[in-house]
Amino acid sequence: MNSGVGGIAASLAGCLAAAAFAGADPAAGVAHARQMIEAHQTKPVFTAPGAPFDARACAAGRKMLSIPNNSGNPFLKGIIEREIAAGKEVGLTVQEWQNQGQPNQWTQGVDFAIRNHFDIIDLISGIDPKTLEPQLRAAAAAGVKTMTSHFYDPAQAVDPLVAASLPVNFNAVGKLLADWVIMRSGGRANVVLVESDEVPPTAPLLRGFADEIAGFCPACRIVQRVNVGVTEWAVKIQPSVQSALLANPDVNFVVPIYDSMSQFVVPAVHLTGRQSGVKIATFNGTPFVLDYVRSGAVDMDIGESLDWIARATVDGYLRAECGLPVPKNIGVPLYLFDAGNVKDAGVPAGYDQGYGGDYLQGFRSAWKLR
Amino acid sequence: MPAATRADEGAGLGRFALLGVWAVVVVVFSIAMPGVFFNWNNFAVLAGSQAPAALLALALVIPLTSGDYDLSVGAVVTLAAMIIGVLNVWHSVPIGWTLLIALAAGITVGAVNAFFIVYFRIPSLVVTLASASLISGIVQWLSNSSTISGISPWLVDVTVNGRLFGIDFAFYYALAATALLWYVLEYTPAGRRLLFVGRSREVARLNGINVDRTRSASLLASSCLATLAGVVYAGTLGSADPFSGTNFLLPAFAAAFLGATSIIPGRFNAWGTFVAVYFLSTGITGLSMLGIPLWVTNVFNGGALLAAVTLSQFARGRQETDLG
Known part of the structure; x- marks a missing residue:
């Protein structure tokens, strides 16, 4: 199936499912999340942006x-x-x-x-x-x-x-991140979100994340939101995520919404000794983060060519x-890289591979x- | 009571004031978060993760003692980390060699700074501002403005994976550097010369001290220590990026100035700086754990610095200091 069309169809199905989901059992939410994820793990197929022109x-x-x-x-x-x-x-x-x-x-x-x-x-x-x-x-x-x-x-x-x-449908990116978290945690995610609220795409992305969690994961919880300005990522992300993890032993997912944040989230998880219990999911497909996916430090990265x-x-x-x-819409498909397909992005990873x-x-x- | 004696007594009490405030901060957060804040794991994580910041602040203490500013130390952190990343990850150079090359690059920066400051008599603020910008450009060129992950696990092992009493080795490097710097500044002729030059270059010269050589040595030592901070930073993150090291410059200055209110009030000193780094990071950690928005941490940093310096001066009878 064309992944772009597949993504839209899955999104529509998601909206309808969310309306019918309230109060349903967590397994149904996990099944929905898996369906959304699978729609974005098939190799992207080109959809013409309009009629051909000279x-x-x-x-x-x-x-x-x-x-x-x-x-x-x-x-x-x-x-x-x-x-x-x-x-x-x-x-x-x-x-x-x-x-x-x-x-x-x-x-x-x-x-x-x-x-x-x-x-x-x-x-x-x-x-x-x-x-x-x-x-x-x-x-x-x-x-x-x-x-x-x-x-x-x-x-x-x-x-x-x-x-x-x-x-770009940043809202859909947020939903996909949430779907990954729901699927991988079996519907029992306790999430620390790392965000930069001053960046315009952040608001629709977080709205998508929160809506998906609210709609499909009654047992999931956004435990803490860490808002760090872009210029302060290097100084504040690592200590803040460390503190959030130490203060909340039940956290099992950290979601830095832009993947370059991972450079500071990965050592925070490592230093707190929580590698085995805390997964990281993120968005952008930046090569060094895809390398993190290959090494197992990051669980999933949503990429765009x-x-x-x-x-x-x-x-x-x-x-x-x-x-x-x-x-x-710009029409560039979102494609999920995880341990199973990240080698397609190259070793070391590149921007357009995979x-x-x-x-x-x-x-x-x-x-x-x- | 003579004014000088009152000031001395005030200084005597004031030297431990920051430690006292630190203890109060720990108690307040421990009460606010029972069982969460006051545990060994929390302090162990705090100790290890702040090691690069502590080393950078110590790097600043040396030229500040001899009366110079070194604004290039943040850029040197980035340069060292990025040299390790580019050579080790992209060109598969063994990690040991990359450390030596990074050290050579750091020494070169110190030598260039010293040459322009001492030979041409250009203010250190201007020279190191220029060299920081120059290094930043070179680093972006070297790295193609990319972040590089996958630095040798050996470096990660000897910084954050290896632990003693549950605390990363990185902390002990910062602790050892603090002890060494304290010893050199307090108990060696070289340390005393730095202090005399910092207090008055003219008086130092008239007393037979080679001022130019002393200032040059302090700038070289500063770059070396900043390189070490860069190495530990690269080991802590397991990666290197072309921008983030420079973000630590202002917090490092804040720690150095805050440290100058403690242990040896009125003078830049190693233990005071070490305490200041961990005092500030304790505050930030506690606030973060409480889930307080991160802009509050900037207010905490700035407020703590201003309050500590003001109280210290009050305790010392508002004597002149050599803090610039």
């Missing part, structure tokens, strides 16, 4: 400036490098605005795009358009369209200055630029490339 003709003469919120972030850097490569395939000029995460550098980037007559400003997975309102207004007035990808959840309102958005994200972004933006319908190559030919067909 991407070369659409991209001819167009330029896109990608502004990450920090060029030091390997996730964003990886997407942009792949956007540049995908752009070359269709003739779209893609350039990165390198920066060190300072908002004044982002405003400089927008100004650069306006002065150099770029067609698209790509705020890829990080910069909140709200923080650049005057600059994006000036860009719109100059005919430069601002687009975002992998930033909003479909339930979140898109900033009116954004011409096109390719959202960066190359797939890059191609879906170029595809969606070009459709918007050329007046075609824009997909309602997801299959079906999408490569899929996009070429969607773009009418030979």
Whole structure:
């Protein structure tokens, strides 16, 4: 079954099941969770984001400036490098605005795009358009369209200055994390959540997690929520998780919602001597965390292919630029890596391995490339 | 009673004030969380996990004693951890060699800092700020801005897997470094020279002390200790990332200044710093265990530092200190 369609079908089934579940026995919740997990452990199959179109003709003469919120972030850097490569395939000029995460550098980037007559400003997975309102207004007035990808959840309102958005269903990510926890604990999870509330995707993701737990696991409990700002991860995650584990001996799952947090969660579990009783489940598919999955330090990591994200972004933006319908979702499948399949991600793990190559030919067909 | 004598008595009482407050904090949390906070496992975990922070704070004590700031120590932690990660994981270099290369890199940073500070007479604040930024860039280049996991289990074994009385070896490294630094600063001519240079470079020079050499040695020692902090940090995490070490710089300064109110009030000192690191982390651990939002820990850190320094000064009759 196509994993994207399978995921949607499983989600719909989940919603209906949740409504009927209240008061049911825990085994039914575990069965539901297993069904959701299995739907995301089949190799992803490409689903066309829309009708095929002549991407070369659409991209001819167009330029896109990608502004990450920090060029030091390997996730964003990886997407942009792949956007540049995908752009070359269709003739779209893609350039990165390198920066060190300072908002004044982002405003400089927008100004650069306006002065150099770029067609698209790509705020890829990080910069909140709200923080650049005057600059994006000036860009719109100059005919430069601002687009975002992998930033909003479909339930979140898109900033009116954004011409096109390719959202990610972060709510579904939260539900999947909860399903894993429910399944692996046999419906008896006591969870410590590690989160960064200032990051916009956090709210829909946590809502999904909490809803799934409330709907399908009457015996599960979110014991403690540890909210640590992104800039303080290194200093605060480890001691806070240690304290949470020491204060709550019944905890059997730690869920750092972004997988780079695992670097500090893994030693916390280790130092408290709880490796045998506490599992870690997380999201992003960052290579070093997939290596943790291989070594057994992390139980599961939900991954997305960066190359797939890059191609879906170029595809969606070009459709918007050329007046075609824009997909309602970025359409990049979520794929679960655990001990059983993590070797597919490479040794050591890479960003694009393990997801299959079906999408490569899929996009070429969607773009009418030979 | 003469003012100086009153101040001396105040200092006598004040030297153990932080230890007293620490005990009060432990008692309060133990009452608030009966059976949870006051147990050996909790303190053992606390002791081991704070070892890199303690080593970094000790690294700062050396140049602060000789009157210099070293803002590059956080970057050196990252550099050392990342050299180990890149060489050991990506290039399969035996862990022993990576430690030596990391140490050589740390010494090089100290030597470069010393060269610009001592030879060109550029303020240490400026030089080490620049070198911190330079190292940060080099580390990002070395690592391609990636986190690297899978560092040799041997390093993990000798830092956090190996335990004595239930406490990770890492803690004993920090304890040994504290004892060594205390001995050097208090009982050796080199330690006394550092102190004299820190109090007044001109007076020290007139007394025949080679000020430039003393300052250079302190910067080299600081980088070496920061490298050790980086090694222990890499062993604690079993991984290395290009950014996180620098986040420990300000907490390390806070611990060094807080430590200067204790054991030997008015002077940067090893045991005071050691106590300060564990006092602050005890507070943070207790607050975290109570489930209090983490912004409160920043308030605790800042408030504790300000209160301790103020009380210490009050006890000492508001004498001038060499704390900068």
